[in-house]
Amino acid sequence: MFRFEIKKVFSRTGSRIALGMLVLILAVICWFAADVSYVNEKGDTEQGLSAVRSLREAQKEWAGVVDEEKVRQVIRENTRIRNSPEYRSEDVRQQEIAYSWGQGIMDLRRLLNCFYEENFRSYDYYLADGLSEEDAPEFYGNRVRLLREWLSGEAKDQFSDAEKEYLIREYEELKTPFYYDYMKGWEQLLEYSPTVIMITVLILGYLVAGIFSGEYQLKADAVFFSSLYGRNRATAAKVQAGFAIVTGIYWVQIALYTAFVLLYLGADGANCPVQITLWGWKCFYNISLWQAYGLAVLGGYLGCLFLTFAAMLTAAKSRSAVLAVIVPFAAIFLPSFLSDIPWQNLGKVLALLPDRLLQVFNALPLFELYNFGGRVAGAIPILFVVYVVLTALLPRVIYEVYRRTK
């Protein structure tokens, strides 16, 4: 039965086209993720694998513990470059040459822009240029100071005292000094993960939508339900087939994506903290890059299962594959429209919608907190708990709904 259910899905021409599209879109995303350029000492821009190699080499020179001395070195090197005749030249090629020297410290220089900011919410690309070596000792302290200032100023009313304490504690608990390494692979991998996951969910939604509406559409339901196992095992086989298709395709997709990006760009820097990146420097979850990616793909899987189960349930109830396909679409695209509604608790609700699971990458740096009787927790762990429970319940619900149809 299970085998035939799978066969039903993949014998449809539409399914085959959808699978083809999935492969095609993944290839395009990989192409974007792999787009790295490097400017060499002559000022020429390189692309492709050679650019990756050169960039990696340049940044590897700065790999190591980011202690005060390292911060000093970065500031010194940055100042040296800014004061060089090449940097100050009007000639574009000379400027490019100056730029080429800065690629090794690019990541760390960006971090200076963040940590020495006036204000938690601003970002000034040229800020690092105004730093001197005497500023180095304040490097890590700044991050906590900026948070404290923000919490007692601009964000005073956004958080309860317990939440403020929680955030500051998490900030203080971050292990410093950081370890820095070349990390382009992980950064790109994380950045494009929401796109890969969302596309996969939409296509999987399309693939499985027909499992529970097909019999009605084809008018094969009378034979199905009047058969011995129609209302039990054959229904269970449908749920299992949906689960197997979603699980199989999702993980193949993730494996292909991960393998390509990490093989092409390199897997170095897996243990760097997310706070060492421009994207994650404010993040209050103290995790490393590989852990963040792990959360992203696990969250993606959970969200994917939840939404495709929801689509199957819709199909079982409404007997319409079209309605079912709309479910994942709505779940992904509606929240961005909802965000305009002026309602103070909206943020708390939006942060727990299933689309967040598909974009853990975007959700990780957000300050979304929940209080339970004095305990404070971030949105991400809550999302996981809530959706593990819901997702575990859904197959049973689908089964019961479908087998009881008249």
Add this chain to the structure above:
Amino acid sequence: MELRLSEVTKNYEKVTAVDGISCTLTRGVYGLLGVNGAGKTTLMRMLCTLQKPSSGKITWEGQDIFEMGGAYRKLLGYLPQEFGFYPEFTVYDYLLYIGSIKGLRPAAARQRAQTLMKQVGLFQERNKKMRKLSGGMKRRAGIAQALLNDPAVLILDEPTAGLDPNERIRFRNLISELSEKRIVLLSTHIVSDVEYIAGRIFLMKGGRIVLSGTAEELTDCMAGKVWDCLVPGEKTGMYLKKYKVSNVKSVHGGSQLRILSEEPPAAGAVPEKPSLEDVFLYYFGEKAGDEDVPV
């Protein structure tokens, strides 16, 4: 082997599709004859546990079929009127799949599917996709599907629709063969489908069984009501208006009419032996169907 219906009724919002039907079915072929909307499909869907009666009870060997659930469905073979299938499956795969949901083991399903494909004349087409079959071939696949689990209760909703005369004869023979060890209930608009093979025929109208009996019993009660007479051409119209006429044949000097009437319709009318079609026409009031034009 006993399938008993007692006061089975099915109401939809506006219509009562099946209205208090009681009868007992045992081994043999039963023909359900009725015009469109008589309630045949509704009755059959209830017998297949697809719909619950609004009131009344259906029992198998004394047990309510809805309470029996799987135990009853195991005994059931059903060919729906609107028979849907999986267009991308081959005939063979289709039968294997239905075999699996009917609880056949894979090896048994393979063997059974092959036997049945031969029996219904689809063996040549076994590797063709279902969507590429002709209408009649699909119907045959439907019949094969219903027989997969060797059902004790075989319910066929218009099984002969779309079959060519050869196939129809073949089908009749198949059903006769099958009826030896099971209950076969088949619905049709086509009198000749059931005339020879059905042990008992139910005439259904407006959700009720208006008449039932063997073909002879049904025709016997029409004895003396069927007349053959020759009328002049210009009077044909008048006769058609006044009487139920089951056949009109133009002959030299007028029309030869087969008229249903208690009294002789004209001087010189000759009594005829009634056929089942005459019965159908008499009860359903309109023009009786011939083989290819359903009522």
